[in-house]
Amino acid sequence: MTAQADAAIETTTTPPPPDQGPRASLQVLRVVAVLHSLAFLAQPVFAGGYLMGDVDSLGIHRINAGVVTGLDLVQLICAIVYVWGGRGRAWPIWASLAVALAVEVQVGMGFERVLVVHLPLGVALTVGQILITLRLFGAGAASARPRRARRSRTAGAR
């Protein structure tokens, strides 16, 4: 059953059984999170190439920053689908949003060569994204969020 179909059932017909957790939306989110992690891991490699004296590596570092930024948005959208459509837990939205906002700061710091911020923030972001990814592979991510929480959040959004 697809995420869209899940969503359709939830809004138009009877509520689904409470033990039905997100499936397709979670798999998509996991793939995106892994790709996103790899893009993060690549950044210090390219920065290291530059610090070894290779100017072209800095250009690749900049291009890959664009890839990271793009995947920020993709991961956020996937997280929203996972939470709203797949009835997953809400934390991936907030985590992905935090990563996306921090990356904006990170890119600005990089262009301005404020390395005392850029380096530690880069380390923190990479660690954070990997932790998000690992948690998405945990059993908790596959179970539906509690019914009460789901209803109150849905109501809040309206």
Add this chain to the structure above:
Amino acid sequence: MKRRQVLGALGLSALGAASLGGLALRIPRGQTGEPVHSRAPLPRPFRVPLPIPAVARPVRTDATTDYYEIVQREADQEILPGLRTRVLAYDGTFPGPTLVTRSGRQAVVTHRNDLSVPVAVHLHGGHTPADSDGYPTDLIEPGGRRDYTYPMRQRAATLWYHDHRMDFTGQQVYRGLAGFHLVTDDEQDALGLPSGERDIPLMITDRSFGEDGSFSYPASHHGAGVDDAHMEGVLGDVVLINGAPWPVLEVAAARYRLRLLNASSARRYRLGLDPARTPLVQIASDGGLLEKPIEHSTVLLTPGERCEVVVDFSAFKPGTDVTLRNGLGSGGTADVMRFRITGRGGDDSRIPQQLSRIEPLSADRAVRTRTWTFRRALNDEHPFWRLDGRAFDPERIDADVRLGEIEVWRFQSDLHHPVHVHLDPFQVLSRRNQGPGPHDKGWKDTVDLAPSESVDVAVRFRDYPGRYLLHCHNLEHEDMAMMAAFRTI
């Protein structure tokens, strides 16, 4: 299930990181430079004999001075077997003729320019009055001539002369305008170091060749400097020693003095002998003899630097090959040249444990500290290199320095920058706030800066007031404005 998934995610991350690391290993090691690939068929290494540049003879001498004449002209030279390479050359040969002059005895070298381009001749390591130092705008136009006066008030050392024309140094040196200038003196003659045929100058350059054997220099479309893609510096894929690709030299089983010069545009070398454990005993640096010999397993040579070593081949049987290799190269650039031991020969040379005395330039006596920062220009339309954030302006003086005063100059880098100072050698005080490195001893005029490095040197200029240069000796960086002028007063 959960553990397996976590392990899977971890494994995937590790795999990704490892493959990215593998990608990073493709970056040329220890270089700031961009490779140019030859299209010509390249010879197998260690086939051609090592050429030794001819020693120039004075056209006349008088009581105080030896006079030399050099004609700069184009010539066709067989560098790759079976192909002709058009060179710009001193007296029509690349490298140019070797000048051997005596400390304390003035040399006047008249250069005639029969090339189609302006030139400027700089004696690298020369203690030279400003009007003979080859300022980059102080040109000999095509058809012109000029006398360069070298008083030679300096100790014995391995110097070299090369083109220094503004914006065109990289390509004109690449095409052949470089030669040795050896200064001799009584102190060095008295030591008993290997001499004559066992005193070998080795000019190391890297070049790339087009299909027809021509030099492949990636000049910019408007002529001056290098194209944007090679602003890092031009790396060739053929190592030439004295203009010959990976040559071989037949040597007796005896001690040899090798005068190593890195005349490459941008390439750094870490030279070592194979079989390993053949030591390179350093006896001299840019500015002549060290106080004591230093035994190295490898020597690092940055563009513009010289290092003189004595190698003892006496332990090898005749017929043995000893190969000089480059630890910072890959593929063809990992090989440099080969020595083939032919037979026993008498050897009365020696390496004294005390070579010379060097007066230390103490930082305590320094009157001031200046910082010179070598960095890439940021956010410009075209890539450029900057010294202290400024592009070189030949009309601007960036510092006034009093003759005779000691100053500490702190060089800072973003990437690899070989820093060269004209007029007088300096002494390295510290590197990254630690002591001098193993290759920093003695009098230096060119010092290697690794990425994000800081090197403190003590300078003291003498004798000649005027306008001089300090610059990055990566010739593409130099052409792209990483140069400053100082005035001695």
